[in-house]
Amino acid sequence: MVTTLVTVATGLLVAAAVLDRFSLRVVALVAVAAALPDVDAVLAVLHPGLHNAALHNVWLPFIVGGLLTSRRVGLRERLGNDETRLAWAMVLAYTVAVAFDLFNVESAAVLWPLHDRFFAVYGQLAYSTTEGLRFTFFELQFGGGELLPKAGRGTVAGGYVVPSPFVTGDGRTMRAVLVNAGWELLVALVAVAVVGLRLVDQTRGES
């Protein structure tokens, strides 16, 4: 389980890498985009299956990306270059946040609602001197049955639930985790340092 703190931190690092101009407004907007997927933990109050499904999808970045590139819609002309870049950075931050839950035992239904299935893509890529190359992320299965038997979990309609702070096993305890492991704390600290340095750099350059 990767916490919202980490998705926001990583989203900010990616945004800092792709944006030339950085400001507190940019930080706030990117943070909102990176935290957006986890809002479905609240929607889980309506239907427990919606956690990691309702807002963890590939469709939202596709649609927004399409709108940003489409000439007919003309968002690019209306927003201007800087704002278009910021919008792209937000799309990237959102996508990275979804990827954290997809590449995890926790699973996310990234194709929902078009295809109702939770996926958890994880495994090992390594080279062993005795066994050779080891790759256990996908076990593709063609010809009937599930395409990704190892990665597939239950479905939203089938009552599969990813536990969330508001919907835990016994229905009484509430558990909200800010940091789940050491590396998560590190990523958060690094993001604070990098964002701080970029903002200082920017204000120094402007004065």
Place this chain on the structure above:
Amino acid sequence: MPSTVVHVAFGLLCGAALLGVRFDRRAVVVIVAACILPDLDTFTSLVVASTHRAMLHSLLAPGLLALVFWHGTARSDWLRVRLAPGDVPRLWTGLFAYVAAGIGLDMFTALGVNPLYPLVDQFVAVDGRVGYETGRGLFQSFVEFPEPETCGGVNVGQRGSTETVHVASGVDPSRGAEEPGTERIFPVVFRGWHVTLALAGCLATWLGLRDTEASA
């Protein structure tokens, strides 16, 4: 615990984020080298037993480098005159990547690093959780304080010295000489978050370089 590939990817993500428009191919070379450097102590481990995660994962190594950079660029200019324009921020960014990605990712995962080696020979792994739970309140397990009646010390993830701890690597799987035919594993990624960080690093590097080259 992550592999060198993950260290490099996270280092590039940090570097691209820090440098912004100044992120170019030359910076990529510096950052990649800076992230590989600490893992070269897998080889010193063959000579001085169990010094992987100690010799070059010691914070004294980047500390010394920082001192050299500072002396050569700010105090006097013997280093600055030998560098190309714009190299000073690249070097400092490389040093940041060394500490944050090269050492940090190892220090903040289960096996830890030996941060003050050789002055203090103690592996430390900063690992734990922070959160809130009904009935339990706020909790954290990064620093554990001893019960008042016992005489144990504060636990911040001490793992032992190079005498007792050996962090295995493909180069040196166990302490001392290996039997011929011993399995040596060279991992690339083995956790979901390794994949996400690696992808984010590649993405940031690609887009960062594209922008810099387009504006040049």
